[in-house]
Amino acid sequence: MTLLSVKGLHASLGGKPVLNGVSFSVGEGEFVGLIGPNGAGKSTLLRAALGLVGARGEVAIAGQDAAAMTARERARRIAYLPQEREIGWPVSVEMVVSLGRAPHRPAFAGLDAADRARIEEAMGRMELEEFRRRPATELSGGEKARVLIARALAQDAPLLLADEPTAGLDPSHQITLMRLFAELAREGRGVVASLHDLSLAARWCTRLILLDRGTIVADGPPREVLTRERLRSVYGVEAHLAEAEGGMLVVPLDMAAPELLVRGKP
Amino acid sequence: MSDTARYRLLLILLAAGAMILFVLSLTVGPAAIGFGDSIAALFDRKEAGPLALIMQEIRLPRAILGLMIGATLGLSGAVLQGYLRNPLAEPALLGISATASLGAVLAIYTGFSLVFPLGLPLAALAGAVVAVIVVQAMAGMRGGALTIILAGVALSSLAAAMTSLALNLSPNPFAALEIMFWMLGSLTDRSMTHVWLAAPFMVVGWAMLANVGRSLDTLTLGRDAAASMGVDLRRVQLLAVLGTAASVGAATAVAGAIGFVGLVVPHLLRPFVGARPSRLLPASALGGASVLLAADILVRVIAPGKDLKLGVLTAIVGAPFFLWLVYRTRRNLL
Numbered sequence: 097m098t099l100l101s102v103k104g105l106h107a108s109l110g111g112k113p114v115l116n117g118v119s120f121s122v123g124e125g126e127f128v129g130l131i132g133p134n135g136a137g138k139s140t141l142l143r144a145a146l147g148l149v150g151a152r153g154e155v156a157i158a159g160q161d162a163a164a165m166t167a168r169e170r171a172r173r174i175a176y177l178p179q180e181r182e183i184g185w186p187v188s189v190e191m192v193v194s195l196g197r198a199p200h201r202p203a204f205a206g207l208d209a210a211d212r213a214r215i216e217e218a219m220g221r222m223e224l225e226e227f228r229r230r231p232a233t234e235l236s237g238g239e240k241a242r243v244l245i246a247r248a249l250a251q252d253a254p255l256l257l258a259d260e261p262t263a264g265l266d267p268s269h270q271i272t273l274m275r276l277f278a279e280l281a282r283e284g285r286g287v288v289a290s291l292h293d294l295s296l297a298a299r300w301c302t303r304l305i306l307l308d309r310g311t312i313v314a315d316g317p318p319r320e321v322l323t324r325e326r327l328r329s330v331y332g333v334e335a336h337l338a339e340a341e342g343g344m345l346v347v348p349l350d351m352a353a354p355e356l357l358v359r360g361k362p
Numbered sequence: 363m364s365d366t367a368r369y370r371l372l373l374i375l376l377a378a379g380a381m382i383l384f385v386l387s388l389t390v391g392p393a394a395i396g397f398g399d400s401i402a403a404l405f406d407r408k409e410a411g412p413l414a415l416i417m418q419e420i421r422l423p424r425a426i427l428g429l430m431i432g433a434t435l436g437l438s439g440a441v442l443q444g445y446l447r448n449p450l451a452e453p454a455l456l457g458i459s460a461t462a463s464l465g466a467v468l469a470i471y472t473g474f475s476l477v478f479p480l481g482l483p484l485a486a487l488a489g490a491v492v493a494v495i496v497v498q499a500m501a502g503m504r505g506g507a508l509t510i511i512l513a514g515v516a517l518s519s520l521a522a523a524m525t526s527l528a529l530n531l532s533p534n535p536f537a538a539l540e541i542m543f544w545m546l547g548s549l550t551d552r553s554m555t556h557v558w559l560a561a562p563f564m565v566v567g568w569a570m571l572a573n574v575g576r577s578l579d580t581l582t583l584g585r586d587a588a589a590s591m592g593v594d595l596r597r598v599q600l601l602a603v604l605g606t607a608a609s610v611g612a613a614t615a616v617a618g619a620i621g622f623v624g625l626v627v628p629h630l631l632r633p634f635v636g637a638r639p640s641r642l643l644p645a646s647a648l649g650g651a652s653v654l655l656a657a658d659i660l661v662r663v664i665a666p667g668k669d670l671k672l673g674v675l676t677a678i679v680g681a682p683f684f685l686w687l688v689y690r691t692r693r694n695l696l
Contacts, residue, residue, distance in 0.1 A: 148586050171592030182584035184447040185637040191579075198580050199592035231637070244583070251591065 436650020465489025490611025547673025622680025
């Protein structure tokens with residue numbers, strides 16, 4: 097089943113067009129890596145799909161028109177991890193994670209056993225048990241990121257949109273996270289994560305969407321999307337592509353020579 | 363589970379504190395009446411002796427207003443700090459206190475308050491309505507926290523300037539003095555009419571403010587995260603602004619602007635509720651009521667017969683206390 101489908105999405109920020117007719121859809125079991133240079137429109141695409149920024153175009157969530165859904169209905173189908181890791185008050189880690197259950201609870205009801213099980217599971221997956229009682233604001237950047245990821249997991253939605261979830265994580269937690277996302281996809285959920293580490297994206301994602309200046313320039317399996325020519329034309333870098341330990345390696349080496357750049361051509 | 367138990371205990375303690383202070387407020391005053399006599403006179407329905415008159419017409423409205431206004435300031439301060447995610451937010455921030463004051467000042471200045479007994483509080487409420495319309499129009503339906511803060515600051519400055527103008531052009535020194543004294547904030551000589559005028563607005567305001575508690579929890583993680591968790595941000599903004607306007611507007615209308623309670627009380631209680639915004643709301647309402655009742659008792663005890671103004675005391679005690687609080691908790695502040 098299609099979890100999210102976007103057709104001809106246009107969005108502008110401050111009068112400047114950021115998305116120019118983006119179309120794609122995400123199905124169950126897919127772990128999509130959203131890649132592209134800074135300012136390509138990755139975050140705006142995720143936010144527009146959620147209705148957080150004004151956009152023209154069609155967005156359908158689980159086959160339904162997103163515009164006709166309430167915020168709560170959307171929240172039960174899509175969980176979102178924003179790029180900004182904001183925790184406004186020194187609340188406990190457990191409380192932050194439990195916020196993920198908000199869309200599932202009636203207005204003034206407390207947490208029930210099923211909610212608690214989800215919260216425990218999410219904390220376990222992000223290895224947060226020992227932090228449970230600590231104020232979330234006192235944790236390191238990477239630990240905070242894990243708390244917020246656990247919060248999004250506790251929401252238990254069929255689709256997860258994560259904006260740069262690996263930023264600030266150490267290699268072991270980056271891999272733990274990619275493993276977890278791949279596992280969620282195997283369970284039949286969908287994950288869309290914007291990523292900057294191309295090797296990480298290539299090794300773990302089932303599909304990559306390459307965004308450049310507001311349009312999708314490539315969409316498909318990692319090996320088809322990540323070519324030397326594309327990295328040169330989109331990122332402006334020369335890269336070394338290799339196979340290692342059963343996966344792809346993408347190592348950016350140097351800036352591409354100016355005469356080889358096709359950037360800026362119509 | 364122990365968290366919830368601790369929270370319940372805190373609410374019980376705060377409620378008990380507010381009740382004790384309410385009773386104390388009824389039994390303290392220039393007329394030296396014994397505790398037993400005063401409580402008996404309060405419930406005296408048959409003879410309208412001077413004792414019953416003092417208790418029922420002077421001290422009871424004063425104590426009720428102290429309770430309600432304190433709860434209003436504590437609750438709205440906690441909501442605004444949670445909604446704007448700004449530890450400096452307080453009930454006066456939206457410009458409601460300043461415009462309500464301006465309305466009252468204009469009523470005194472024009473003599474409207476002399477012609478019509480409820481002219482002053484009604485003019486103050488009209489001022490609060492103006493503030494809401496301006497702040498909502500400025501912030502828009504999609505507006506952010508910063509727009510609301512800036513609009514409130516601008517509005518407060520404008521209202522303060524207009525108040526100064528009214529003082530400047532005041533026809534006689536007595537009107538100027540009345541304006542000055544009114545603006546200091548006090549609960550002296552209020553009647554049950556004031557209670558009945560303010561109560562409906564406050565209750566409606568409280569209901570609106572109490573409704574945003576859950577959403578404030580989610581807003582801890584920022585606007586985008588809250589929206590993605592099913593929070594309707596426009597609804598939260600509308601409830602927070604209208605609820606503050608109704609309750610704080612009514613409080614200012616009957617008692618003048620009373621500062622620092624709405625700023626200090628949420629800070630004081632935040633560590634005791636695990637910083638959770640939704641839990642801070644009832645705690646802060648009860649705490650605000652206790653603090654205001656205590657302050658109103660103090661003005662009668664410290665300087666009997668001097669008519670020390672409540673707003674002056676809360677500022678004199680509140681400001682240094684806030685400094686100390688900032689010093690002590692600076693590590694945990696944003």
